Amino acid sequence: MPDSQRPQRPQRPATLAQKLVARAAGRAHVNPGEIVTCRVDLAMFHDSSGPRRLKPMLEELGAPVWDKDKVVLVIDHYVPEADDESRRIVRIARDWARTQALPHVHDGEGICHVVLPGRGHLRPGMFAVGGDSHSPTGGAFGAYMFGIGSTEMLSVVVTGEIWLRVPQTIRMHWAGRLADGVTAKDMMLALIGRFGMSGGRYQAVEFAGDAVRALPMAERMTLCNMSAELGAQTGLVAPDATTVDWLRARGVPDEALAGWERWAGDADAPAEQHGFDAAALAPQVALPHSPANSRAVTDLDATPVDVAYIGACTGAKLEDLRAAARVLAGHRVAAGVQLLVAPASRDDQAQAEREGVMDHLRAAGAQVLPTACGACAGYGGRIPDGARVISSTARNFRGRMGSATAQVWLASPYTVAASALQGRIADPREALP
Amino acid sequence: MTPPPLHRVWRLGADIDTDQLAPGHAMKHGVDVIARHCLEAVRPDFATGVQPGDVLVAGPGFGIGSSREQAAAALVHLGVAAVIAPSYSGLYFRNAFNLGLLLLTCPDAEALAEGDAVALDPIEGCVARPADGRRLDCDPIPPFLLAMVRAGGLLPQLRLRFAALKRRHPTPPLETR
Numbered sequence: 181m182p183d184s185q186r187p188q189r190p191q192r193p194a195t196l197a198q199k200l201v202a203r204a205a206g207r208a209h210v211n212p213g214e215i216v217t218c219r220v221d222l223a224m225f226h227d228s229s230g231p232r233r234l235k236p237m238l239e240e241l242g243a244p245v246w247d248k249d250k251v252v253l254v255i256d257h258y259v260p261e262a263d264d265e266s267r268r269i270v271r272i273a274r275d276w277a278r279t280q281a282l283p284h285v286h287d288g289e290g291i292c293h294v295v296l297p298g299r300g301h302l303r304p305g306m307f308a309v310g311g312d313s314h315s316p317t318g319g320a321f322g323a324y325m326f327g328i329g330s331t332e333m334l335s336v337v338v339t340g341e342i343w344l345r346v347p348q349t350i351r352m353h354w355a356g357r358l359a360d361g362v363t364a365k366d367m368m369l370a371l372i373g374r375f376g377m378s379g380g381r382y383q384a385v386e387f388a389g390d391a392v393r394a395l396p397m398a399e400r401m402t403l404c405n406m407s408a409e410l411g412a413q414t415g416l417v418a419p420d421a422t423t424v425d426w427l428r429a430r431g432v433p434d435e436a437l438a439g440w441e442r443w444a445g446d447a448d449a450p451a452e453q454h455g456f457d458a459a460a461l462a463p464q465v466a467l468p469h470s471p472a473n474s475r476a477v478t479d480l481d482a483t484p485v486d487v488a489y490i491g492a493c494t495g496a497k498l499e500d501l502r503a504a505a506r507v508l509a510g511h512r513v514a515a516g517v518q519l520l521v522a523p524a525s526r527d528d529q530a531q532a533e534r535e536g537v538m539d540h541l542r543a544a545g546a547q548v549l550p551t552a553c554g555a556c557a558g559y560g561g562r563i564p565d566g567a568r569v570i571s572s573t574a575r576n577f578r579g580r581m582g583s584a585t586a587q588v589w590l591a592s593p594y595t596v597a598a599s600a601l602q603g604r605i606a607d608p609r610e611a612l613p
Numbered sequence: 614m615t616p617p618p619l620h621r622v623w624r625l626g627a628d629i630d631t632d633q634l635a636p637g638h639a640m641k642h643g644v645d646v647i648a649r650h651c652l653e654a655v656r657p658d659f660a661t662g663v664q665p666g667d668v669l670v671a672g673p674g675f676g677i678g679s680s681r682e683q684a685a686a687a688l689v690h691l692g693v694a695a696v697i698a699p700s701y702s703g704l705y706f707r708n709a710f711n712l713g714l715l716l717l718t719c720p721d722a723e724a725l726a727e728g729d730a731v732a733l734d735p736i737e738g739c740v741a742r743p744a745d746g747r748r749l750d751c752d753p754i755p756p757f758l759l760a761m762v763r764a765g766g767l768l769p770q771l772r773l774r775f776a777a778l779k780r781r782h783p784t785p786p787l788e789t790r
Contacts, residue, residue: 329682382703
């Protein structure tokens with residue numbers, strides 16, 4: 181009897197995470213807790229996690245790359261090369277890409293998590309891994325994406341497969357609408373403050389509700405990006421018209437997007453749910469030395485800052501640059517404050533130039549740094565010793581930005597910009613025109 | 614039967630992050646150099662004082678942060694036999710087993726003190742302190758992960774798998790789909 185005439189067995193309700201994993205595992209349904217093997221649709225790595233570690237291991241195994249078309253290399257951590265060691269690492273990446281004839285290489289175009297979707301590599305329904313902890317960023321597009329180490333990446337690159345414990349879903353439901361000057365970054369700092377850096381328990385966090393639906397893609401990327409700081413394996417937003425329009429505009433063909441509507445969780449699928457009111461959220465600041473040390477900016481004592489840093493995949497996308505420019509336009513940063521801006525990608529910077537956003541930032545006193553990971557992880561450049569830094573990045577661990585004596589406060593680009601104007605941590609809602 | 618070997622405890626706090634285990638400033642170097650800076654911000658005496666076979670005992674959230682597996686490789690390089698903590702970053706957990714580092718998830722790890730001598734039984738899932746006979750239960754570890762640690766990590770397992778493939782196919786198999 182043909183398939184279409186078989187009696188339909190009722191589908192068991194499943195969350196978006198379960199559906200994505202089931203598809204990759206070649207199964208009709210998967211249950212939280214079981215260990216499955218998934219086929220990988222896309223593997224992304226960068227100059228630090230990628231060729232410098234993969235190449236010697238691949239040579240040792242004598243094994244070929246399983247599918248070069250499914251591999252994306254982004255050179256972003258050690259560019260521009262600051263010293264001989266950085267030059268060596270970047271040269272290994274470039275040479276390996278050439279000898280392997282990799283079809284998808286993005287060199288100096290910006291940070292991997294922003295370049296990957298920006299260059300049309302991601303789409304709803306994919307199962308993807310990245311050689312970087314902020315790889316859950318891809319979940320903003322309805323792809324199951326998570327970070328792995330280099331040895332596990334080697335395994336993916338030679339087998340095309342990876343094991344996974346099927347996650348539970350923790351749904352963060354944000355009702356209402358964010359106030360002007362309050363962002364996805366503030367939502368994440370509030371969640372990390374409440375649940376802690378292990379609160380995600382390496383499960384799948386799904387962001388839902390009217391406030392999330394209202395967010396542009398860049399803001400959804402910030403939500404999923406910082407799922408890493410929540411300790412989740414991945415962060416997810418179910419795709420909608422915003423997702424599809426954004427991807428189409430970046431050259432993803434219609435046939436690759438067909439059927440995206442099925443990538444949504446069933447309402448009756450078991451999930452842990454937490455509810456929040458977006459309208460009640462104030463801008464958040466995480467005090468040194470943990471993203472979990474967050475509180476409302478209004479609850480902070482007077483906190484002077486020396487450096488205001490707008491950078492990273494988390495906090496220097498086009499929308500982040502626009503936010504900072506809205507606050508800074510027509511003003512100068514306070515005397516003694518150094519404002520550093522490292523746009524997340526060349527495309528974001530180019531668009532910000534066209535819109536006059538970069539002019540506003542420069543006129544306010546910003547020093548514009550290369551579109552790379554920069555000082556975020558202290559790989560390419562570092563912040564001065566002893567500095568008090570307010571930063572739009574994701575992590576403020578002691579020593580993270582390259583100085584063991586610096587103190588880093590995390591906040592949204594709005595709050596970083598407002599603080600640069602005041603010379604102390606400031607509420608951006610008072611600085612908006 | 615010879616008694617199981619005893620391991621000396623280094624006691625650490627909660628939320629030991631990857632940037633403490635493998636500091637960013639050292640990341641451009643090899644694991645040997647990174648290992649010299651391992652935990653320098655919290656235990657400056659660790660990298661020089663650790664002996665092969667020692668174990669780390671930490672609070673919850675061990676290994677939070679980056680995907681850099683050097684944060685596990687540095688401990689392997691220094692000869693650390695295992696980490697014992699109530700919880701780990703999921704990403705660090707994968708990396709550790711991939712590199713052959715045993716992690717024991719032990720809800721009562723707090724009961725162990727600096728300088729204690731402990732015996733490990735990863736198969737039974739327990740840590741024992743012979744000095745007072747205390748036994749602490751640990752979460753069971755999936756057999757395939759225990760096998761990975763016993764093999765020295767994922768790379769040695771892949772080496773065996775591809776060596777076997779090559780014996781069957783003298784030319785490298787083309788596995789592109």
